[in-house]
Each structure stands twice: as structure tokens, then as C-alpha cells.
Amino acid sequence: MATGASVWILLFLTTAIYTTISGQNAGGTLPMYVDPLPKIPVVLGYYDFGGVVLPKHLIIGMYQKKWKFHRDLPETTVFVYGTSESSASFPGPVIETIQGVSTYVTWLNYLPDTHILPWDPSILVAETRMGGVPTVAHLHGGIHEAYFDGNPYAWFTQHFRELGPNWSRLTYLYSNDQHPGNLWYHDHALGLTRQNLLAGLLGPYVIRNPAVEDPLMLPSGPEFDRHLVIADRSFYSNGSIYMNATGNNPDVHPQWQPEYFGDAITVNGKAWPYLVVYRSKYRFRILNASNARYLHLQFSNGMDFTVIGSDASYLAAPIITSTIILSPAEIFDVVVDFTTTVITEIELTNDAPYPYPGGTPASLPISKVMKFVVLPGMQIDPSVVPTSLMSYPPAREQDATVTRYISLYEFMHPVTGTPVDILINGKRLEDPVTETPKTGSTEIWHIINLTGDNHPFHSHLAMFQAIQVQQLVKGQTLLTCLQEFNDVAACNVGAHVTGTVVNVPEHERTWKNVVKIEAGTMTTIIMKFNMIVDDAPYPFDATAHPGFVYHCHILDHEDNEMIRPLHLVNQ
Numbered sequence: 001m002a003t004g005a006s007v008w009i010l011l012f013l014t015t016a017i018y019t020t021i022s023g024q025n026a027g028g029t030l031p032m033y034v035d036p037l038p039k040i041p042v043v044l045g046y047y048d049f050g051g052v053v054l055p056k057h058l059i060i061g062m063y064q065k066k067w068k069f070h071r072d073l074p075e076t077t078v079f080v081y082g083t084s085e086s087s088a089s090f091p092g093p094v095i096e097t098i099q100g101v102s103t104y105v106t107w108l109n110y111l112p113d114t115h116i117l118p119w120d121p122s123i124l125v126a127e128t129r130m131g132g133v134p135t136v137a138h139l140h141g142g143i144h145e146a147y148f149d150g151n152p153y154a155w156f157t158q159h160f161r162e163l164g165p166n167w168s169r170l171t172y173l174y175s176n177d178q179h180p181g182n183l184w185y186h187d188h189a190l191g192l193t194r195q196n197l198l199a200g201l202l203g204p205y206v207i208r209n210p211a212v213e214d215p216l217m218l219p220s221g222p223e224f225d226r227h228l229v230i231a232d233r234s235f236y237s238n239g240s241i242y243m244n245a246t247g248n249n250p251d252v253h254p255q256w257q258p259e260y261f262g263d264a265i266t267v268n269g270k271a272w273p274y275l276v277v278y279r280s281k282y283r284f285r286i287l288n289a290s291n292a293r294y295l296h297l298q299f300s301n302g303m304d305f306t307v308i309g310s311d312a313s314y315l316a317a318p319i320i321t322s323t324i325i326l327s328p329a330e331i332f333d334v335v336v337d338f339t340t341t342v343i344t345e346i347e348l349t350n351d352a353p354y355p356y357p358g359g360t361p362a363s364l365p366i367s368k369v370m371k372f373v374v375l376p377g378m379q380i381d382p383s384v385v386p387t388s389l390m391s392y393p394p395a396r397e398q399d400a401t402v403t404r405y406i407s408l409y410e411f412m413h414p415v416t417g418t419p420v421d422i423l424i425n426g427k428r429l430e431d432p433v434t435e436t437p438k439t440g441s442t443e444i445w446h447i448i449n450l451t452g453d454n455h456p457f458h459s460h461l462a463m464f465q466a467i468q469v470q471q472l473v474k475g476q477t478l479l480t481c482l483q484e485f486n487d488v489a490a491c492n493v494g495a496h497v498t499g500t501v502v503n504v505p506e507h508e509r510t511w512k513n514v515v516k517i518e519a520g521t522m523t524t525i526i527m528k529f530n531m532i533v534d535d536a537p538y539p540f541d542a543t544a545h546p547g548f549v550y551h552c553h554i555l556d557h558e559d560n561e562m563i564r565p566l567h568l569v570n571q
């Protein structure tokens with residue numbers, strides 16, 4: 001850090017914006033931009049013996065500990081990942097890995113007998129006989145065997161005292177065979193995902209390939225290549241995490257709410273932090289780790305994001321845009337250039353309504369994410385934004401051998417008119433599997449969104465990209481028919497897919513693991529069940545037990561029960 005930095009910090013502290021945390025929270029008045037953006041601890045998932053890189057076995061625990069989310073907020077009890085209790089952090093450490101070099105992780109649960117957040121026994125949930133917090137880690141975006149995928153039924157409690165029915169492996173093998181990119185790990189326990197992530201069980205994971213990525217000359221090193229893990233949270237005045245304990249339809253679900261929205265925005269575990277930056281280019285790997293909140297990000301001075309990747313893939317070429325929309329679980333990898341800005345205090349802002357896009361407009365606290373303070377003087381910046389990045393085989397409809405229709409719709413309470421549950425194809429996780437793609441194949445999935453909100457579609461194992469979004473006409477008629485017959489052919493879906501075609505944004509055109517499904521549309525995605533870099537088959541048996549899942553990544557939806565099994569079969 002330059003010596004001038006502390007002077008600048010003092011200068012802008014005096015102009016900090018104060019905001020009142022309102023609603024259920026008694027957090028009082030929290031000033032923004034008083035905590036520096038933390039650097040997330042890094043754990044290497046490999047050994048490096050003078051350039052010889054070898055597999056490594058990590059032990060990562062889940063700990064209950066105290067975390068300070070803001071200078072003026074008392075410490076918060078969290079559940080967090082770390083290689084030790086003292087180093088465990090919110091978010092968990094960045095696990096850095098190398099393409100082609102295996103990382104073994106033994107995930108250990110040291111959590112207490114009871115959860116720090118309310119849970120709902122009326123939804124399909126991991127229930128224990130002896131207490132404890134069921135957990136199971138999932139590597140989001142990872143291509144690996146189903147044993148190591150963090151199946152919702154593969155949960156375990158502290159010291160493996162109790163095991164879910166699909167638990168099978170003490171140590172998970174992440175072979176890191178896939179292309180370089182940004183992944184993240186988080187909990188996936190049955191019916192408890194929303195609470196376990198809200199409590200803090202999440203962290204970034206990177207697969208690097210220096211031989212391929214270093215020649216790109218992108219901003220690099222711990223100063224200029226940074227993670228921004230954004231997550232909304234609400235707090236009580238005593239610092240504890242606030243989660244509504246009363247369901248929207250308590251006669252059906254005593255606790256479950258359709259979406260969790262916090263009224264504070266945290267980045268890397270601090271509410272509204274600031275980052276002092278040099279006049280240089282920076283790479284930011286931005287993850288929306290919120291349970292349900294979408295983020296529509298832009299800079300207060302109107303400067304651009306140069307998007308270089310999304311989710312676990314690069315774009316073919318950089319795309320310049322002034323705004324990006326991140327659904328929960330979505331990642332954008334961007335370069336931001338601070339060299340030419342005249343304004344020296346720049347806010348990263350958010351104006352996404354919640355639920356997205358038709359809900360409550362973002363209030364003042366929610367409309368601010370963090371602040372950048374630009375140091376004076378030019379910095380030598382050897383980095384560039386190359387004209388081309390990384391190319392993968394294109395998404396082509398003609399490669400597909402199977403077409404499926406996937407419909408998303410809610411079931412409303414007859415009195416309150418609010419959702420009781422939100423399902424995929426009207427089915428539940430425990431209903432018999434219906435999506436059984438052949439390993440190595442390509443499929444077309446038409447995803448029909450008959451709800452009023454956007455949903456982040458996520459599949460384990462598969463990589464996919466949207467090729468077309470088309471608005472539905474007479475959607476209510478289709479919804480009524482599907483609610484009665486649950487059969488897209490009988491409901492003549494084709495007669496409804498005649499509306500305006502909406503373009504997929506250029507910066508979302510790559511092999512993704514989360515695709516936003518707009519309300520009232522049918523989004524056509526190409527699903528690849530192979531290694532997308534060269535269309536090679538998976539280097540493992542993808543048909544093995546217990547299979548995979550696909551789901552909505554609004555965690556409250558996923559938990560009740562916008563999630564379905566995905567079982568691959570042999571050719």
C-alpha cells in the first residue's frame with residue numbers, strides 16, 4: 001500500500017455516507033465506507049516444488065465463530081469454512097487450483113448441536129435424530145464424479161455423527177480437469193441450503209492454467225486480481241444475523257419465506273467497504289453470493305466494465321458494458337480501468353428491484369455496494385486487455401439429440417395469494433427422475449418461466465448457454481393448463497411461444513453454469529454433458545450414484561423445492 005493511502009482514507013472518512021438500517025433490524029446507524037475491503041485468505045490446492053506441481057490434500061473445517069461485519073456492529077455469530085478455526089473466514093478461503101492437478105478436500109463439520117438460524121420442518125429437509133447442523137459442500141461449476149458433488153442427501157453432522165442416505169465419501173476429489181475459470185464452493189444440505197449459506201458456508205474456488213492465461217497479460221497478482229464476493233444480510237442490533245422466523249403462509253410452512261432479502265450489502269465479509277486503488281487496471285472476479293437478491297451493478301461515474309468471463313468460462317473476446325446484472329450464484333470476471341478517471345471517489349452501485357425485476361425498488365442502503373478511492377499519480381501498469389481471450393466449441397442446436405421442456409411455476413396459497421412452493425415441471429426432488437441425458441451428449445432445454453420473477457437456472461455437471469429468449473403470449477392460459485395437466489404437449493406450448501425475441505447479452509454468451517430465466521419467456525439453452533473445451537467425454541463415469549441435480553439458485557426456491565434430480569445414462 002502506498003504511503004499516500006492513509007491520507008486519502010482520512011480525507012474520505014469525513015465524507016462517509018450514513019444510513020439507517022430499518023425494518024426488523026435494530027442495527028442503528030451504520031456509516032458506509034468505513035471498513036477496508038478485506039482480502040480473502042488463499043489456500044493452495046496443490047504443492048509447488050520449484051515449478052513441479054503436485055496434488056494436495058486439504059482439510060477444511062466448518063466452524064462456528066464470531067465475525068465483524070462492520071466497525072460499528074457488534075460481532076456476529078457465523079458458520080464459516082477454514083483450514084483452522086482461527087483462520088476460518090466469511091467468505092471462506094479462496095481455494096486456488098491448477099488445471100489438471102487434483103485437489104483432495106476432506107470437509108469436516110465442527111458445528112454445534114443447533115443452528116443459529118430458524119429452519120422449517122414442514123419442507124423436505126435433512127432431519128437429525130441427535131441434533132447437529134447437517135452440511136455437505138458442493139463445488140459450484142465443477143465437473144467431477146457424483147460422489148464428490150455434494151448431493152443434498154449426502155449431508156453429515158459434526159464428526160460424521162449422523163449421515164444422510166447418500167453420504168458415501170470422507171474425502172472429495174476435485175480433479176480440476178476442466179478449463180480455467182471461477183468456481184465457488186458452498187453448502188448444499190437438503191432443505192437447509194438457504195440457512196447454511198446465510199450463516200456463511202461459502203467461498204471462492206479458482207482453476208488456473210498459467211500456460212494459457214499468463215500470455216493474456218490480464219491484471220494479475222494479489223493487488224490487481226481480486227475477488228469481490230457480494231452478499232446481502234440483515235442484522236439485529238446485537239450483531240446477530242436476522243432471518244424472518246415466520247413463514248408467509250405459516251399455516252402451511254411455519255418458517256419458509258419465498259425470498260430472503262437483507263438490508264445491508266457486504267463485500268468480502270464487510271458491509272459497504274472501501275478499496276483504495278492505484279491508477280491502474282484491476283481484475284475483479286465478482287460473485288453474487290446472495291440468497292435471493294439480484295444485483296444490477298454500475299459505477300457512479302459511468303465508467304465501464306470490460307467483461308472477460310462469466311461463471312467458470314472466459315468470453316471469446318472482451319465485451320465493454322456500463323452495467324451488469326448478476327443473479328444469485330452468477331459470476332462475472334471483469335477488468336476495470338482506473339487510469340483515466342477524473343473523479344477519485346467512485347461508488348459501485350446497485351439498482352435491481354427485489355424480487356427481480358418487478359419488486360421493490362432498491363432503497364438507499366441497498367443501492368450502494370462499495371467505494372473505490374483512486375490514489376493520485378500514475379502507476380506503471382504492464383497489464384493489457386487482449387483482443388481475444390479463449391474460444392470453446394460454439395453452442396449449436398444441430399448438435400442436440402434430445403429436446404426437453406422445463407417449466408417453472410408456483411403454487412399459490414388460496415387465501416394469501418403468495419407462494420406455497422415453487423416447482424420445476426410441477427415435480428419435487430423426491431419424485432422419480434425425468435431428466436436422464438446420455439453422457440457425452442448435447443441437448444436443447446426450453447425453459448418456460450410462468451412466474452412473475454426471474455429465476456437463476458443452475459445445473460450441476462453440465463455447462464450450458466442461452467441461445468434465444470422469446471416472450472410468451474397468453475401465458476396465463478398456459479399456466480392454468482400446466483397447473484391442471486402438467487403436460488407441455490397437451491397444453492400446446494408452441495402456440496404460446498410466439499412473442500418478441502429478446503437478445504442474450506453479448507457478455508453472457510459463453511458456457512455458463514447459471515442462466516437468468518426472464519419472467520414470461522421461454523429461454524432456449526444448449527446443455528453440454530461433456531468437457532466443453534474439446535467436446536471430449538467426461539474422464540470419469542458420470543452415470544455413477546447418486547447422480548446430480550439441477551435447480552433454481554434462489555436458495556429459498558431451491559429449498560422448497562425448485563430442484564430436480566439429473567441422472568446421466570450411458571450411450
Ligand SMILES: [Cu+2]
Nearest residue numbers: 455552554557
Ligand atoms: Cu427460483
